[in-house]
Amino acid sequence: YFASIGEAEDLAADGDALTPATLTESSETSTVAHSGKAFEITRWAQSGTGDPYAEGSRQILVALKRRLDKALIDAAKSATGWGSYTYDRSAIGDGKITYDSLTETLALFGDETGDLAALALHSKVYKDLLQIKDTTGRPLWVDTSGVGLPKLTALGIPIIVSDRLAAVATVYPGLLLKKGALAAWIDDAALEVLTDVDVLTNADIAAVHMYYVVHRYLRYDGLSKPGVAILKTK
Secondary structure, eight states, X not given: OBOOOOSOOOOSSTTOOOOOOOOOBOOOOOOOEEEEEEEEEETXXXXXXXXXXXXXXXXXXXXXXXXXXXXXXXXXXXXXXXXXXXXXXXXXXXXXXXXXXXXXXXXXXXXXXXXXXXXXEOHHHHHHHHTOBOTTSOBSSEEOSSSSSOEEXXXXXXXXXXXXXXXXXXXXXXXXXXXXXXXXXXXXXXXXXXXXXXXXXXXEEEEEEEEEEEEEOSSOTTSSSOSEEEXXXX
């Protein structure tokens, strides 16, 4: 994609000339991954109530969707090479999530805090956030009064809970995400239910192969910083 040509230039006097900027391009790459799932059902099993073959096909697609979700989470939570966009609260006090740790994580974006999309947390960390209460016992930083996902009171963004944000050495990665920070591409042409017959067992075989790429952008579109910040807590 195109790199920024920079800020506007000020001219001191009439007749002064602008300095032409060079419009450059940059690129980012990720590796295509291959995942899949298959199942086999005998013709005798298919003669009973319901349609196990159709149900198996449906479950394959659900499994592949979950695999894509895992790949996106794995890409986003990796702290390798992203130290400037990681705030580690785990070694401070009890290491649990706090309001200050959320603001410290937000501050990693500098003045590029627009288009916040979600805060993703492990269920244990989400529980800790819910247990931060006011004097009447109401959660301070989680708004559960609306329709849909709970929201972070301070920022008004949805909270996504996923146990795929598992702890490593008792430290949980949380993700503060901006819109467009991650990309997922699937080869639609190859995503189909392939079928065959095992004549030796009189069974139908179904398989789906998914070729896909997930990517975490090095910088947010048109800006200088990425769209993912990591908050590490106990």
